Structure formats: structure tokens, C-alpha cells
Amino acid sequence: MESENYDYLLKLLVVGDSAVGKTSLILRIIGEEWDSNITPTLAIDFFQKIQKLSNGKTVKIAIWDTVGQEKTLTNSYYRGANGIILVYNVENRDTFDHLSSWIEEIRIHGGKKIPIIIVGNKIDQFRSVSFNEASIFASERDILYAETSSKTQFGVKEMFELFAEKIIETKLENIKTKDGFVLKNQSKNKKNNNNCC
Template sequence: LNLSLLEIFVLFPIRLELYLKTLSMSFFLFLAGIDFKIRTIELDGKKIKLQIWDTAGQERFRTITTAYYRGAMGIMLVYDITNEKSFDNIKNWIRNIEEHASSDVERMILGNKCDMNDKRQVSKERGEKLAIDYGIKFLETSAKSSMNVEEAFFTLARDIMTKLNRKMNDSNSSGAGGPVKITENRSKKTSFFRCLLL
């Protein structure tokens, strides 16, 4: 498998600094308030580089981020469980994604700050129902305690790779002129995935 870039957009109300500080290779690019980071993970024995664009879900970035949607392979929509408005905004972001992103982009909804249950305004059940309504996976996370943050990135990356492998297999099986054998050299290859945190 030779991927050039995997793009994941993450609509996030707060920064994932606790997760991203563990990067083995990282750098920050400050462009109009957008943090740009790189995280290398190993997924099913394959090294994957995630490019992460973090706009923290700010409204002023809505027009900027629509330009990035078209190439996205995955998008994370994240709300703050202690902030009802951030949850309500998820539907607006989904409409925006449906208008500008590829129809087969992988999506995931995350309810962040689950460590602050005493200040919760959005129940886990409401988050799950919203995800079911849109056919999207759902997790509750805590950037503070790192609960489920890594799992969320790995889950989305794995779903994207599964979809890409399926597309490659479909493409190979529909080719004319008989069977085609594809040999992969995985030993020295690293896939590159771009992730956008909005």
C-alpha cells in the first residue's frame, strides 16, 4: 500500500496539546491561528504520519477550512460536553462538510472533557444519538486525562485505511485483461495522513 497523504479534519473546541505533546516528530506552524502538527503512529504494523491542522472549531476559520475539505479522507467533529452550544454547532459543521467534502469521507463525533462530569450539559446518550442519526462513530474523550484520544485517532485512521484498501481491491478486480498481481514493499514505506482539527 503506497499512500501519499491521508487527511483528517478535526473540528475541535479545545487543543489536543496533551496528546500532541507526545509526538515523536512535531512542529508548529502558526498560520492565522491554525496549529499545524505531525504525529507518527504505527497502525497494524505500518507507520502512518498524521498531519493535524487545529483551528479549535472557531467560527472565523469556517471559510478557510472549507477549502481543505475536498481532499479530506477523515473528519473529526468534537464538542465540549460542558457546553451545550458546542454540541448544537456539530449539526452546522456536518452540513458544511456535506456541502464541501467528498461524499465518502470518514467522520467521527467526539464528546470532549468527559473528565468534567459534574459540569456536564450534554449527556452521552445525546451524543450517541446524534452520531447514529448521521451514521457516524462516536466516542467521549478527555484531552486532560488522555482518555480515548489516541483511540479516536487510531479508529479513524484504521477506518480510512480499510476504505482505501477496499477501493484498491475493487479497482484491481474491475480491471480488464485478466488478473493483475500487485506486490507491496511495506518494509520501508511510510504512509502520510493529513488531519485537520477544526
């Protein structure tokens, strides 16, 4: 069993159309073997992983899997989320075309500043969406982009570490800009401007 010592605790949501490989991707992230007989997710599922990052810090991540239907996701599902992994299937053009509506839903329920990574999954299959097209789509929206194969595990670890580190970087910036923290720093450096004797 993995140690419960960690520097950061994050909640990630994995969303996207049905049958894009969300559950398979999550299982690979947490270290499970490839299973070609995974059944479709029927309800929200939950997984955990403790990961050591390249900066030496350890992060405990709660990963939430979804059914793959926008109407099932509510504000309460997004509450407390630190990042969204938006998955599409590179061999199914429709799943790519639906990304805009997913991003709109994420921004409505998760906020405009929540970090998102778009993941083109199943790159071991025939491709209907080019890497170039998808990366430009993501870049135009200031969203990270990665490609993976849950089957071969290509890119899974790199995508996950990249996104976790980006979230922590963003989270630390947000902590540094909160009023309470800034006020404490200002009060340490505040000079006594009292002109009294």
C-alpha cells in the first residue's frame, strides 16, 4: 500500500463522450494493467493515486470517472475540483467535435480558470483527428494537450505528471495571491510611518 504522506491533495475529474476510454485511461494512471473487457461506466466512480512529481513533491490525487453524458454532471460534481481531464477518441471525429460543448459545460460548472487538459486517446488506432489539428484547437483556448494510448500506455504517465505539475503551479500561484497571505507579507515589511517622537 502506498504511503499516506503527501504534499498536495488534488481532485481531478475525467470527462468526455462515452466510449472514449476514460476508465481505461484512469486505470492506467493508477497502475492497472490493460483490460479490453472494461464495461461502460454506469455511475460516477472514484479512484486514488499517490504520485511523486519531478520536483520531488508528492501529490495525492482523487480521480473521478464519469458516465460520459453532460446532463449527468452537476455543479456539485465540479465542486472542489482542481483540474479537468477532457478525453476524446482520436479515431472518432464526433468525440473531437463535441469538445467545444464539453469545454463550455466545464466553464459553466467548474469556473473559467479551472485547469483543463485535452487528451486524445486511442492513438494506437486509426486516426480521424490529426495531432496538429487537435493541438491547435487546444492552444487557441489556452488548454494543455496530450495524446495517449490506454492500451499501450504510451504518453499516460507523461500526460498525468505534466497536468498534475501544472495544477500545483496554478494552485500555488492562487495561494500566493489570496488577500490574507499578501496582507501578512505586507505587514512584515511595513515601516512605522508614525511621525511621533
